Amino acid sequence: MVLELKQSPKQIQQLVITPQLQQAIRLLQLTRLELVDMISQEMKENPLLEEVEEEKELAEGEATAPEREEIETPTEPERTPEVQGNGEGTDEFDWENYLENSNLIPFQRQSYEDGDERPSFENFLAKRTTLVDHLQWQLQLSRLTEEEQEVGKWIIGNLDEDGYLKISLEDICSETNLPSEKVERVLGKIQQFDPVGIAARDLKECLLIQLGQITPRDTLAERIVSEHLSLLKNRNFPAIAKRLGVSLERVNRSAHLISKLDPKPGRAFGGEVIQEIIPDVYVYKVEGDYVIYLNDEGVPRLRVTSLYRDILNGSHFTPEGDRRYIQDKIRSALWLIRSIHQRQRTIYKVTKSIIKFQREFLDKGIQFLKPLVLRDVAEDIQMHESTISRVTHNKYVHTPQGIYELKFFFNAGITSTQGETMASESVKNLVREIIAKEDPRKPYSDERLVQILQEMNIRIARRTVSKYREMMKILSSNERRKIV
Numbered sequence: 001m002v003l004e005l006k007q008s009p010k011q012i013q014q015l016v017i018t019p020q021l022q023q024a025i026r027l028l029q030l031t032r033l034e035l036v037d038m039i040s041q042e043m044k045e046n047p048l049l050e051e052v053e054e055e056k057e058l059a060e061g062e063a064t065a066p067e068r069e070e071i072e073t074p075t076e077p078e079r080t081p082e083v084q085g086n087g088e089g090t091d092e093f094d095w096e097n098y099l100e101n102s103n104l105i106p107f108q109r110q111s112y113e114d115g116d117e118r119p120s121f122e123n124f125l126a127k128r129t130t131l132v133d134h135l136q137w138q139l140q141l142s143r144l145t146e147e148e149q150e151v152g153k154w155i156i157g158n159l160d161e162d163g164y165l166k167i168s169l170e171d172i173c174s175e176t177n178l179p180s181e182k183v184e185r186v187l188g189k190i191q192q193f194d195p196v197g198i199a200a201r202d203l204k205e206c207l208l209i210q211l212g213q214i215t216p217r218d219t220l221a222e223r224i225v226s227e228h229l230s231l232l233k234n235r236n237f238p239a240i241a242k243r244l245g246v247s248l249e250r251v252n253r254s255a256h257l258i259s260k261l262d263p264k265p266g267r268a269f270g271g272e273v274i275q276e277i278i279p280d281v282y283v284y285k286v287e288g289d290y291v292i293y294l295n296d297e298g299v300p301r302l303r304v305t306s307l308y309r310d311i312l313n314g315s316h317f318t319p320e321g322d323r324r325y326i327q328d329k330i331r332s333a334l335w336l337i338r339s340i341h342q343r344q345r346t347i348y349k350v351t352k353s354i355i356k357f358q359r360e361f362l363d364k365g366i367q368f369l370k371p372l373v374l375r376d377v378a379e380d381i382q383m384h385e386s387t388i389s390r391v392t393h394n395k396y397v398h399t400p401q402g403i404y405e406l407k408f409f410f411n412a413g414i415t416s417t418q419g420e421t422m423a424s425e426s427v428k429n430l431v432r433e434i435i436a437k438e439d440p441r442k443p444y445s446d447e448r449l450v451q452i453l454q455e456m457n458i459r460i461a462r463r464t465v466s467k468y469r470e471m472m473k474i475l476s477s478n479e480r481r482k483i484v
Contacts, residue, residue, distance in 0.1 A: 163266025371413025
């Protein structure tokens, strides 16, 4: 068998996504803060991009005022085209026409009145005190020997984010070559550190440590935790009272005390820092109609720097290599500005379409939220569903009913007994309201919630009610029961 190399022509069709199209698609799903970071990075890589200062904008005169007004309050065009990647940005560009319109500014941000763009003090980040730092600080203040300090570091270093010890004392003894009595004594001292209940090996020990710090001590509560923790979890207070030979009222008081303890003492130092949500869109009701404002605060306003425009004006004296470089960078800058402008207009159109479908929600509240899918909005504004999905990703809107993610308005529908459909979020809200009004001594089971909803002409399965209750982090009926 003879092997040989040869070339043969072959014609195939394939979809090619240009870098410009990839950039436009990526812009759609960026949040406002991510957009600011991306623009800052582009300004570092492209020397032709510059941010328009407030003074420069005012000095430009009235020639560009109509254009700026159109950008500040975007009007709904006849049809906002999607980014198709049909060669835009790669064809030969009309440089003379562009140079004549040197004040082309298709995107702007809201500027500061006093001209001071320095961030406020609350925007500065500070290092958070971690659980390990907090405990090691207390360990250094304790009167312990060098060996005990080493054992304490081993214990603190093996705590999980909830504050529980996830290593056995035998392993600590083998690592430190110290007897178990000394390790147990150091563990006892650390368990008295703040927060109380830290370094426990299980939930029972954690609760007992906290009960031991309460004065006067509740011995009944300690017995309940030690001997009947499973019954306490199911709120089976009558069984606990019977086994301990005490009154139901006494058990209820001790259970109320236990409910105030922290089962995860370390979580106050863990987790991510909660950031304030800054809406991307504001919706206000003005004279009976809803008006949309895009939040452009902090987003740089871009244009091509005049220095390179002057260089292209004298292109006959500019080397060919420099001229091609400037043309490529101008093409890239214009594509970025156009993509940002189109992103804002697309967000505007999607928000306007959502308002049209969910006007009753904005007027009356969550119980009037209607079922809505991406296809409904896509057909309304003549765009693809994937575009709508990217636009609504991690975008928030401020409405008269509160701040919601744009994806919140898209939810499945549940058919009522009368043939009408109701949004799943509205049903969740009804379940929450029904549970809030229930008798704490006899909470509603999931089956009973189904019956109550059916009396309200809402047809729903029990497993759906259970799923909604778990999504809202509501306990089961046994765990919600209270003995008053």
